Amino acid sequence: MAFATGSGKGKPMADINVTPLVDVMLVLLIIFIVTAPIVTYPIEVDLPQRVINPPPQLREPPPPIDLRIDASGQVNWNNSPVATTELQAKMENEVQRDPTNQPELRIDANPDAQYDVMAKVLAAAKNARMQKIGFVQQQ
Template sequence: MAFSSGGEGPMADINIIPLCDVMLVLLIIFMVTAPQLSYPIDIDLPQAAPPQIDRVEPPEPIRLRIDASGQLYWNDSPTPLSALRNMMESEVQRDPTNQPTLEIDTSEDADYGVLAKVLAEAKNAQMQKIGFVRK
C-alpha cells in the first residue's frame, strides 16, 4: 500500500502501471516466440504470356477546311455542304472500328453556322474521331 503524506489515513489504491508494463513485455515475448501457424502450400500458377495485339495502322486523317466565305474543302478539293454527309458515311462504312480522324480547320472569319452544320453532319454520319486544327 502507498502512504499519503497529508491526509486522513493510508491510501488503499493499487498502482497498476508496473503490472501493465509487465503484461506488455510478456505479450511481446509470447508473440515473438510463438510458432508460425501458417503452412506453406506449393501452387503451380500459370505464367502470363504477353498478349498478341494486332496493331492496325490508322487511316489517313480527313482534312476539312472552312474558309471565310463558308466554302468547304475536303482534302483540299472544294465540296458542297450537301455532299458532305455521303462522303462521311462512305468513310465510316470502310471500317467502322478504325475510322479516320476528321480534322476541321476553320478560318477566323468563317460563319459559326457552317461549322455547326458540319458537326451535325459528322454526328449523323456516326463519325467518332473529330478534331480541330489550331494555328
C-alpha cells in the same frame, strides 16, 4: 424605436429590434428553398472510360481527313471543294469502309467563318457516326 421608456423609471431601454432581421432571414430561406432544386438537375455527359489493358493496335489507322472551312463558307475536303450537302454522304462512306478503324476528321475553320457552316459540318459528322473529330488551327 430602439429606445423606449421603461416601466416608469424614466430610463431608456436599449434593446435591439430583431423583427426586421428575422423577416429578411425568412425571405432568404424561402428563396434558397425555391432555387435549390433547380441546381440539382443532372447534366448527362459521356466521358471516356479508363481502360487498364487496351487492345493492341494491329491495324494502321487510315490517313486523316483534312476539312478546311474558309471565311466565305467554302468547305474543302482534302484540298478539294465540296458542298455542305454532300458532306454527310462522304463521311458515311468513310465510316462504312471500316467502322472500327475510322479516319480522324481534322477541322480547320477560319476565325472569320460563319457559325452556320461549322454547325452543318458538325451535324453531318454526328449523323455519319464519326468518332474521331479534332480541331486544328493553321497559322
